[in-house]
Every structure is written in C-alpha cells, then in structure tokens.
Amino acid sequence: MSAPELNSIPISARIQTIRRLTADTALFRLQLDGDRTFPFIPGQFVQLSVPGGGEVPISPADLPAVDGTIELCVRRFGHVTSLLHRSRTGDRVGIRGPFGNGFPVDAMAGKDVLLLAGGLGIAPLRSLLFHLLRHRSDIRSLTLMYGAREPAVMLFKDELLELATTGSLRLLLTVDFLSDTGQAEPACNVGLLPALLKGVQLEPGRSCAAVCGPPALYRCTIDELLLAGVAEDDIYLSLERRMKCGVGLCCHCAVGQLLCCCEGPVFSYRDIKNIPGAL
C-alpha cells in the first residue's frame, strides 16, 4: 500500500489493553489488524477514530513496535475521548497516519538534551524519551523535567523513577501543589515547572530542549531556556491545534501561514516566535 493511501484510510485496530493511569487518563494499547507495523517519529500524531464518535489527533506515547501494537495515552476531554474511555478491551477503533513532522531527533545528536513536559505533554515526550534512551550514546546528556498539577495526576511516575535508576537519565519531577493530605511526595519538588530551570547553565549550540504541555507553559519556559543558554533554533515546541484532515487540506490547524498538521506540530521557537497567536 502506498503512503498517501495509508494516511487517508484508517487502519482497523483492536483495543488490546486499557491501563487506567488517573481518574481521567488511560493508556490504550491497540493491536493493528494483520499485526502490521506502524512506523512513526516521536512527536508525530495519528488520527484515532472511535466508531460512532469521530476522529481525534493523538500522539503515540511509545516507540513503533514490531508486534503491530501502538500505545496511546488519552485524557477524557469531550465527545470522542469520552466514547473511547467507555470502550472495553476487544473493541475496535481506527487509526490514520502518522501525520506531521515529529521531533528532529537527528539534530539532537551530540547535545545535552532537555525534555520539558507539563501535564499530558508527557505522552508524546515519553515516546521521544524512549527513542533517546535507545540511542543514548548519540547524545551527551539527557534530562527530563516533568511537572504535574498534583501528585495524584502525575503520569508514569514509577516508570520514570525506575528509568532514572539506570543513570542514563536525570529526572526532575515537580507538582504545583501537594495533595489534601499535604504529605510530602518522595522525589518530587513543589513549584511550577519553569522554576526547575532557574540557575541551569547550558552550552549554546551544544544543548537543545523539547517542550510539550499546556499553552501557558510555553512562554515562561522559553524565557528560562533562553536564559539558560539554549539557542532559539534548538528549542522545539509541540503545538496543539484543532486538526481535521491531517494532510494540509482544510486549514483548521493554521498557525499564521503555517499548517500545524504537516509543517508541525513541532516547531522551533525561531520559526514561530513572530507569528501572532502561535504561543
């Protein structure tokens, strides 16, 4: 099957497992029909269709698997995602894609790499994290800074702590506030994510950062990254826009003159800093 055909016709898949992560977020492992593989670059997205609902853009949360499975971490938000959350294992869905550019993993070679995830932004960055860990010798250092609202909604915490024990990854976790009990969370700072960057000094040209999270995160994080010495070209931001066609036809996802579905969703700060409304 040729690439354009692959992108416009959904591939049928069966929900293999559903792992509830928090009250409103779950990790869905899909088994593609025919055990076909689904290659993608971390940061690209798929259009997930739920029968009777419609399509939603979702970024895979793991790496392309040889066994024909794909993992999507989905928060219950509106119509389609609520329908998905009511699904059971064995139910069928469809996926089209992959779409967009993804993170420029080759440009990260030889660098100190910082991943900054806010809230659900950890989903696409988990895929990038797995990729970088698999190719760890290609980069100089790897740091993940991940901020969540409160301990109860921090995703993949145990998995991340375990990965950090290997020594391949420096992990900094933070929560905006503690839970009602006020009980201190081991291995977790309290404060906003950009605060973790205060005082960090990186070598311009030898460092880069990938940021994914809610829109409010971007402005203050960018200022701190620039102060820390990361060049504008080396700050990669994943933008979330409303997607429909996913292939540059409907303009639903326009960011100024740029189309988020094909020229993004990952942009360098330099590319979008002068586009009104981009950030």
Ligand SMILES: Cc1cc2nc3c(=O)[nH]c(=O)nc-3n(C[C@H](O)[C@H](O)[C@H](O)COP(=O)(O)OP(=O)(O)OC[C@H]3O[C@@H](n4cnc5c(N)ncnc54)[C@H](O)[C@@H]3O)c2cc1C
């Ligand atoms: C590239 C990309 C990757 C994404 N990756 C993930 C992921 O890994 N996990 C995940 O849980 N979610 C992800 N999302 C967000 C997800 O696509 C939306 O939560 C989903 O489309 C909501 O659909 P719904 O039918 O449940 O809600 P709807 O019923 O369509 O929407 C509920 C409300 O949200 C508004 N809305 C819907 N989508 C958007 C949007 N994209 N931007 C602004 N407002 C919107 C609607 O206007 C409406 O007011 C991603 C989005 C993009 C663009």
Ligand code: FES
């Ligand atoms: S989603 Fe249609 S042009 Fe981008």
